[in-house]
Amino acid sequence: MKILSSAQLREADTFTISHENLAPGALMERAAQAFTNWFINHCGREKEVAIFCGPGNNGGDGLAVARLLSEHNYLVRTFIPETDSVFSEEFKLNLKRLPARIPVVRFNHTAPLEDRHLSKTRIIDALFGTGLNRPLTGLYAETIRFLNNLHAEIISIDLPSGLFADSATPEDAAVIKASQTITFASPKLALLLPQNQVYSQQMHSVLIGLNIGFIENLRSPFYYVDSVSARSRWKPRPRFGHKGTFGHSLLLVGSYGKIGAAILSTRACLRSGSGLVSVSLPRAGYQIMQTAAPEAMVLADPSEKIITELPPELEKYAVVGLGPGIGQAAETKKMLGNLLEKVKVPLVLDADALNLLAADKSLLPKLPPETILTPHPKEFERLTQPFTDDFERLKRLREFCQQYRCYVVLKGANTCIGTPSGNHFFNSTGNPGMATGGSGDVLTGIITALRAQGYPAEDACILGVYIHGLAGDFAKNEKGETALIASDIIENLGKAFKTLEETA
Numbered sequence: 001m002k003i004l005s006s007a008q009l010r011e012a013d014t015f016t017i018s019h020e021n022l023a024p025g026a027l028m029e030r031a032a033q034a035f036t037n038w039f040i041n042h043c044g045r046e047k048e049v050a051i052f053c054g055p056g057n058n059g060g061d062g063l064a065v066a067r068l069l070s071e072h073n074y075l076v077r078t079f080i081p082e083t084d085s086v087f088s089e090e091f092k093l094n095l096k097r098l099p100a101r102i103p104v105v106r107f108n109h110t111a112p113l114e115d116r117h118l119s120k121t122r123i124i125d126a127l128f129g130t131g132l133n134r135p136l137t138g139l140y141a142e143t144i145r146f147l148n149n150l151h152a153e154i155i156s157i158d159l160p161s162g163l164f165a166d167s168a169t170p171e172d173a174a175v176i177k178a179s180q181t182i183t184f185a186s187p188k189l190a191l192l193l194p195q196n197q198v199y200s201q202q203m204h205s206v207l208i209g210l211n212i213g214f215i216e217n218l219r220s221p222f223y224y225v226d227s228v229s230a231r232s233r234w235k236p237r238p239r240f241g242h243k244g245t246f247g248h249s250l251l252l253v254g255s256y257g258k259i260g261a262a263i264l265s266t267r268a269c270l271r272s273g274s275g276l277v278s279v280s281l282p283r284a285g286y287q288i289m290q291t292a293a294p295e296a297m298v299l300a301d302p303s304e305k306i307i308t309e310l311p312p313e314l315e316k317y318a319v320v321g322l323g324p325g326i327g328q329a330a331e332t333k334k335m336l337g338n339l340l341e342k343v344k345v346p347l348v349l350d351a352d353a354l355n356l357l358a359a360d361k362s363l364l365p366k367l368p369p370e371t372i373l374t375p376h377p378k379e380f381e382r383l384t385q386p387f388t389d390d391f392e393r394l395k396r397l398r399e400f401c402q403q404y405r406c407y408v409v410l411k412g413a414n415t416c417i418g419t420p421s422g423n424h425f426f427n428s429t430g431n432p433g434m435a436t437g438g439s440g441d442v443l444t445g446i447i448t449a450l451r452a453q454g455y456p457a458e459d460a461c462i463l464g465v466y467i468h469g470l471a472g473d474f475a476k477n478e479k480g481e482t483a484l485i486a487s488d489i490i491e492n493l494g495k496a497f498k499t500l501e502e503t504a
């Protein structure tokens, strides 16, 4: 699913209205209806609803939602800040349509709101959406601070008010801190970036029937990977396939004390459909690996504690995955240099393989084209430079992928995949329980297995990250977020792949 900018959404709104010859307010009615449907499914009638409406179309949405919720027997009040802002036409239209039974409280100071028991209500934030063009000041900023201080449940329409959709919001700006944002037509870029997490704990994107053909022709480097886009990249296994059809993965993983990382990536690779899996690891891990993953073939490095050598006949493997648990010893670095010289098959690099690259950036131009790197933000910063905000980080990601013709899986909530063509894919699955040791090793195993099966690098990254998150979500359903460990993700890979297979 494409992520559109505010300007593109405005164009799509205008096109849809004129192309479908929609009456004034009709598209807003669809948006309000989509929000209301979500609200009815998720929020009971036990609490009163207080809707704060700004002067533009976001406020118009708020007024339309007030009418629709009231028709569904919710107890609703609306609040309108009195400023010298000009009200939009659709705001005025929906104010006119507001039934007399719904109170409209106009205020020019937040003090009189203190005794209205708002902390016990559900707040709907319809102050500003994609039309915000500067940080909020005056009564609007005061209202936002007042609402945040209530510590009530806040549900934002389209965007938390005060947040810029496509650029960095100043740190001291007044921005609503919502528990949920129901966003229209396209997820907003700002809602996918870690720095804005504090402004919306969760985001749900709802469709409002914008013209599909028009959106298809809009150019955007940003995509959101939902279940539909993940499924479209998944390929069923051919009926007459044999283990040779699904590729032979080679994993170079582990060091003394970190054989666990080797086991996790190996088991994940096996569970993700690689036809054969060979693991090369320090001697110390030989027996442990044979026991923990009997399906894997094990090659022991001459060294007891670290990986120092490449196995022979590299060309017989479909893919090489390197990094989990390997440490940063000089001999291991030498082995990495050798690998980059010799390897002719796709590479997946993670963890200490990335730290070794960061410590000697002269290795970076030697990366074979289409190498996949899976750093977490700190590892990526070491590979590039420190960044001031997430928008700058996205820019670095694009530049890095283009310069080294590689794919970077930047791990985190809404993991972002950068591609050599300059695109970014944000993942939709996963949960905070997955921020646990070994989770990244599992991801390396999954992506390596997908590459072994012949998935192009872009599909392997997108599908791998999606499946990893989905398995994590299933694991969360069983164990909760706190107790979740990386092995639980592996245990749920079967269910995750099955979900994709059955719905594809």
Ligand SMILES: NC(=O)C1=CN([C@@H]2O[C@H](COP(=O)(O)OP(=O)(O)OC[C@H]3O[C@@H](n4cnc5c(N)ncnc54)[C@H](O)[C@@H]3O)[C@@H](O)[C@H]2O)[C@@H](O)CC1
Pocket (backbone or CB within 6 Å): 010, 013, 014, 027, 028, 029, 031, 032, 054, 055, 056, 057, 058, 059, 061, 085, 086, 088, 127, 128, 129, 130, 131, 132, 133, 134, 135, 136, 137, 140, 157, 158, 159, 184, 208
């Ligand atoms: N255009 C459409 O047809 C649709 C719009 N929709 C809603 O409309 C929203 C966008 O509406 P608008 O473009 O009217 O934008 P907003 O409602 O976000 O606000 C825009 C108004 O606020 C003013 N403004 C911007 N920054 C300000 C600031 N810092 N201080 C004070 N005033 C400021 C602008 O000059 C403008 O008058 C979307 O987020 C969505 O909620 C939806 O109803 C779907 C259909």
Ligand SMILES: [K+]
Pocket (backbone or CB within 6 Å): 058, 125, 126, 127, 128, 129, 156, 157, 158, 159, 160, 161
């Ligand atoms: K809003």
